[in-house]
Amino acid sequence: MDGEKLFAVVKKTIVELDGIGFKVIGVVSDNNSINRKAMSNFSVPPKLSIVYPHPSDSSNSLLFVIDSVHILKCIRNNWINHKNAGQCCFFPDFEDHNKFPLLEANFCTLKQLYDIESNGLTLKDL
Secondary structure: OOHHHHHHHHHHHHHHHHHOOOOOOEEEEOOOHHHHHHHHOOOOOOOOOOEEEOOOOOOOEEEEEEOHHHHHHHHHHHHHOOOOOOOEEEEOOOOOOOOOOOEEEEHHHHHHHHHHHHHHOOHHHO
16 A cells, blocks of 8 residues: 555545544654655655644644654653663663763663562552
């Protein structure tokens, strides 16, 4: 499927849902180029944005939301796959990106925190 075909399907789905009483306020997807191309077609001329005119009512907006959970899962999976000691992920200091050494986040620390917290939970805590 290409961006134009996906756009046609998404637009038709939104309009038909609106026609039976549902109010579609946004489209959520991963950041795939076909998804971005499809969404860009909601504006004339096509332009990538996060807010578009709603196809059923141009006085309302249609939001384009990149699936943040999917992005976080990709970061987690990449982090887990690090083969260094402690499954460390290295990143720059966001205040001073020229500062060295790089900062470090240790996945083993998250595992230890999970173990500590999960052993302390009971059903009455939930």
